[in-house]
Amino acid sequence: MIKGLYIHIPFCDKICTYCDFAKLVANDEWKERYINALLIELEHYSDHYEHLETIYIGGGTPSSLSLSLLDQLLTKIESLVPITNVKEWTIEANPDDISEDFITLLEQHHLTRISLGVQTTSDRLLQLIGRGHTKQDIKRALRLIDASKISSYNLDFIYGLPTQTKDELEADLAFLILNTPPHISYYSLILEENTKMQFEITNERLEALDEDLVAEYGEWIEDTLKECNYHKYEISNYARGNAFSKHNLLYWNLEEYIGIGMAAASQFDNARFVNPRKISTYINQIHSGIFDPIEEPFDEAMEFLLMGLRKTEGISTLEYRKRFGILPWIRYPGLQKHLENGLLIQKKDRLYFSTKGMRLSNQVLLELF
Numbered sequence: 001m002i003k004g005l006y007i008h009i010p011f012c013d014k015i016c017t018y019c020d021f022a023k024l025v026a027n028d029e030w031k032e033r034y035i036n037a038l039l040i041e042l043e044h045y046s047d048h049y050e051h052l053e054t055i056y057i058g059g060g061t062p063s064s065l066s067l068s069l070l071d072q073l074l075t076k077i078e079s080l081v082p083i084t085n086v087k088e089w090t091i092e093a094n095p096d097d098i099s100e101d102f103i104t105l106l107e108q109h110h111l112t113r114i115s116l117g118v119q120t121t122s123d124r125l126l127q128l129i130g131r132g133h134t135k136q137d138i139k140r141a142l143r144l145i146d147a148s149k150i151s152s153y154n155l156d157f158i159y160g161l162p163t164q165t166k167d168e169l170e171a172d173l174a175f176l177i178l179n180t181p182p183h184i185s186y187y188s189l190i191l192e193e194n195t196k197m198q199f200e201i202t203n204e205r206l207e208a209l210d211e212d213l214v215a216e217y218g219e220w221i222e223d224t225l226k227e228c229n230y231h232k233y234e235i236s237n238y239a240r241g242n243a244f245s246k247h248n249l250l251y252w253n254l255e256e257y258i259g260i261g262m263a264a265a266s267q268f269d270n271a272r273f274v275n276p277r278k279i280s281t282y283i284n285q286i287h288s289g290i291f292d293p294i295e296e297p298f299d300e301a302m303e304f305l306l307m308g309l310r311k312t313e314g315i316s317t318l319e320y321r322k323r324f325g326i327l328p329w330i331r332y333p334g335l336q337k338h339l340e341n342g343l344l345i346q347k348k349d350r351l352y353f354s355t356k357g358m359r360l361s362n363q364v365l366l367e368l369f
């Protein structure tokens with residue numbers, strides 16, 4: 001049963017130095033052609049939307065669309081999806097795109113959640129990583145969201161940026177404590193190949209932060225958010241009360257979803273498909289009536305473990321055995337070592353990472369497969 005709908009908007013006004021997502025800077029004509037293709041693809045899959053529980057418009061930067069293009073997209077979604085069944089409808093936005101008109105448009109179309117790409121409140125670091133907003137923009141955006149009917153929001157933060165000082169991290173945490181957003185995604189910087197930041201580091205124009213300091217920052221964030229009643233429920237995600245990201249939980253619980261747009265992935269009927277990663281190929285295919293995402297290898301038993309162990313509650317071993325006919329540590333004997341060294345814990349029917357194991361989870365999982 002397909003429960004999630006993801007729609008990819010690949011446009012950004014500026015390219016951040018660390019980013020390796022599927023995104024581009026484009027003029028109005030390309031944006032219009034792309035949205036026209038999206039509307040056609042949305043309609044093509046419309047008989048899959050009956051059981052949708054979540055919709056997520058991500059990017060790129062969806063808020064970089066003009067209000068009229070965004071209105072066309074939201075209107076189309078509302079006309080195709082039984083919205084009253086949808087429990088969460090999120091859009092990603094950059095702080096400098098949040099205006100009264102933008103918020104009004106979201107309210108008119110009944111969106112329930114905004115995910116705001118803050119990253120840091122340090123104007124120095126924002127400039128270093130190539131973001132277009134300032135701390136003032138963030139504060140103004142939050143005032144507008146607080147005054148709106150949008151019931152929930154997430155703030156995206158990042159730590160471990162080159163040259164990030166303890167004072168700067170402390171200021172970010174103080175900002176979060178003061179504003180107490182319902183949900184926080186706090187990512188550790190990952191230096192990706194072929195990014196401007198990686199190029200600058202390789203050419204010694206910039207120095208990556210020391211690994212031990214990054215680990216110290218990570219523990220500081222975790223402890224501070226815990227003291228402020230945030231529940232860490234996934235490697236990088238924290239919620240107050242029950243403000244969990246329902247859409248992301250679909251991914252981590254290996255539920256079925258459909259992705260619309262350039263480079264968007266879908267997963268249903270025990271298979272995974274990905275749309276063309278090049279915008280011109282995507283648009284041309286859709287306008288020619290070709291709906292032909294590429295099937296990617298998909299090992300359900302492995303994915304269930306990989307995605308499920310991202311959550312602090314881990315996976316149900318009973319459910320694993322029911323779905324795949326075998327216990328996870330029998331199928332993957334490498335898990336045994338980490339059950340013995342305490343990085344993994346098995347209690348009742350749950351298998352999950354210990355606090356230390358969660359911090360080393362990438363390494364542990366890489367070793368297994």
Ligand code: SF4
Nearest residue numbers: 012015016019023060
């Ligand atoms: S705004 Fe987001 S998607 Fe766009 S370049 Fe920056 S990090 Fe990448």
